[in-house]
Amino acid sequence: MDFINTTISEAELTRLLPTCQRCRRLRRKCDTNLPACRLCQKGKVECTFFDHALQQTLPRSYVHSLLNRLSRLRSVQATVNGTSEPPTTYHIPQHERNTSTTSTHLEPPPNEWGTYTSDLCFDKHFIVENANPTCWQFLGSSSPYALVVEVLVHAQAKLGSMVHNPEYVGPEFWLNAQSTEVTEPLQPRSAPARTEIEMLVNLYMSTTNILVSFFDSEDVAVAIDTYLRHHGTQIKYLTGKDAHQFFHIAMICAIASANKARHHSAYDTECMAYYTEALQCVEEVTSDVSVEALQALLLLTVFGVFHPRKGDIWKLLDFACRLSVELSYHTETNDDYEDEKSKKKRRSIFWGLYCIERTMGQHLGRPSDLTEEIITAEYPASIADSSLADPSSLQVILTSHYYRLTYLRSEIFRELYLPAAAPNLSRMWYERSLEQILSWRRELQFLDTALGMGSMTCEIGFDTSILFLFQPLLLRALVATKEPMLSQTTTESIPRESYHSAVKIIEYYNKILRGGEGTPWGMYPISIVSAHYIHQATITVLAHCLLAIDGRLPVVSFSRELSGDAEGPVDFNGIHEISGTCLILLNTLSKRWAGMVGMLDIYKNLQAKVLPIMMRSGLG
Numbered sequence: 001m002d003f004i005n006t007t008i009s010e011a012e013l014t015r016l017l018p019t020c021q022r023c024r025r026l027r028r029k030c031d032t033n034l035p036a037c038r039l040c041q042k043g044k045v046e047c048t049f050f051d052h053a054l055q056q057t058l059p060r061s062y063v064h065s066l067l068n069r070l071s072r073l074r075s076v077q078a079t080v081n082g083t084s085e086p087p088t089t090y091h092i093p094q095h096e097r098n099t100s101t102t103s104t105h106l107e108p109p110p111n112e113w114g115t116y117t118s119d120l121c122f123d124k125h126f127i128v129e130n131a132n133p134t135c136w137q138f139l140g141s142s143s144p145y146a147l148v149v150e151v152l153v154h155a156q157a158k159l160g161s162m163v164h165n166p167e168y169v170g171p172e173f174w175l176n177a178q179s180t181e182v183t184e185p186l187q188p189r190s191a192p193a194r195t196e197i198e199m200l201v202n203l204y205m206s207t208t209n210i211l212v213s214f215f216d217s218e219d220v221a222v223a224i225d226t227y228l229r230h231h232g233t234q235i236k237y238l239t240g241k242d243a244h245q246f247f248h249i250a251m252i253c254a255i256a257s258a259n260k261a262r263h264h265s266a267y268d269t270e271c272m273a274y275y276t277e278a279l280q281c282v283e284e285v286t287s288d289v290s291v292e293a294l295q296a297l298l299l300l301t302v303f304g305v306f307h308p309r310k311g312d313i314w315k316l317l318d319f320a321c322r323l324s325v326e327l328s329y330h331t332e333t334n335d336d337y338e339d340e341k342s343k344k345k346r347r348s349i350f351w352g353l354y355c356i357e358r359t360m361g362q363h364l365g366r367p368s369d370l371t372e373e374i375i376t377a378e379y380p381a382s383i384a385d386s387s388l389a390d391p392s393s394l395q396v397i398l399t400s401h402y403y404r405l406t407y408l409r410s411e412i413f414r415e416l417y418l419p420a421a422a423p424n425l426s427r428m429w430y431e432r433s434l435e436q437i438l439s440w441r442r443e444l445q446f447l448d449t450a451l452g453m454g455s456m457t458c459e460i461g462f463d464t465s466i467l468f469l470f471q472p473l474l475l476r477a478l479v480a481t482k483e484p485m486l487s488q489t490t491t492e493s494i495p496r497e498s499y500h501s502a503v504k505i506i507e508y509y510n511k512i513l514r515g516g517e518g519t520p521w522g523m524y525p526i527s528i529v530s531a532h533y534i535h536q537a538t539i540t541v542l543a544h545c546l547l548a549i550d551g552r553l554p555v556v557s558f559s560r561e562l563s564g565d566a567e568g569p570v571d572f573n574g575i576h577e578i579s580g581t582c583l584i585l586l587n588t589l590s591k592r593w594a595g596m597v598g599m600l601d602i603y604k605n606l607q608a609k610v611l612p613i614m615m616r617s618g619l620g
Helices: 010-015 021-026 038-043 060-081 144-159 194-206 217-230 240-260 266-279 291-306 313-326 340-364 383-388 391-416 427-442 453-481 496-514 528-550 575-592 594-617
Strands: 048-051 056-059 114-116 124-128 135-139 423-425
Touching: 021 038, 021 048, 056 060, 124 144, 144 453, 144 528, 144 594, 194 217, 194 240, 217 240, 240 266, 240 291, 266 291, 291 313, 291 340, 291 528, 313 340, 340 391, 340 528, 383 391, 391 423, 391 427, 391 453, 427 453, 453 496, 453 528, 496 528, 496 575, 528 575, 528 594, 575 594
Parallel strands: none
Antiparallel strands: 048 056, 114 423, 124 135
């Protein structure tokens, strides 16, 4: 069903809502107000109804969020089509609406910390020329590509010449390259040795499974025997538990091989061999409603972040989110018979899925399929337990703490990036949002003494969240300063913290990519998520350089805790070394994913023009 072009009005849709549970219990007439009926609002209780399709209770605020999402999509479609139809909003109660029309056209509502502007939109649509048929890729303003576009436009206006070569392969971030299709192996493959399988499984369990804990070590150990027993047989005919166990081990080995390939290129071939084996039974393991099927979808998704052209990550995540809700993994079941091991497994799987889905959604600038209104699942672990944990358990606890940061980022994303028109939020809003991130970071006082997958993820997550928070300010600053004359009413500023966080990310990933095999640095998984963070950091550095050359906007500090008493322009001391490191990182990524050579080309050409100007101006 095409929800954008549907002929049924939203007023009619809301009338189809069933009576809420409170009104049904009190035998009262229930209206169709959103996000709650008047009786529930008066009683100050949550307005919920039972959804027979999902077989669970949902709040009406969830329906309200879906309608708001539909409004944003319509607004984006109107922008793409070149129409001037304003977005429809649903913040007005039903009894205050004009019900004589099928829809109510209103300007976007005022925000608590600022107002929405209708003249700026940083969402981008890129044509994917290599696709057949030709299609468009949407990347929202939270994507690094949105910042790249504004940097290029600004540089073109200020430097007066083309600063990049457009003849390069399309972006590797195009995640709809091909579907997960069952393919026959090119040739029979001898069974890997048990020691090889166990080595890859241990690598996966000590790296990727720390970041997203989808499997229990005991279950995986049992599945190794099943894999070795059936290897080389008619895998496509496996069913039930054997099919799931074979698939899980094959995909775990494929993901571990993709990680290990950064040190030994031969594992690229091994990676694809394991993946091809797993695909022989992909239909069997993804066709039922079970936790094993959910784990299979998640393995395909994790593999996709290493090889984004092997499967449609967004579609896989959509299936996984729906299945997790159907299994009630998003909520606490209050089942007295559920043991602690089952609870931990359920929470770890759900929050691992949540983290991947949110990260990819923010990476693409898309809304989420797992809205916060329906989530009641507890975190897998608490940072309060860290003092009693052994080193390996501590990393799992730190990963759970990172899930909290992902939740905070999601709330920021919803207010900062989802509106169709770019919101112009006040300085106070940014300071409060930054304080939330800093408060999360203060709970990790011992982070420097516990190097591992969890602690490294928290370190990266902290600085990337600062870039994520302040990217809209950089976008606005670049737009404002590309013109010869500043607007008399401009209030744009340059966030000091984003430059320093960008430098920290570049330095941190330089350590990771230089890390020796077997060390935590060398074992940390490098995926397209890492590429996203590196791209965002490198282009943020260039954005600050261009704005410093322009010199017309003030540099503002949003936190004394991060910036101290620093005032005035950003200190670009060591910018040549930083830029050299950026080139090394981008060159490494372009070798890993050929489609990313465009980012290297853009950065190389820009910095060749920008750095000499900075030196002549006394900025570097």
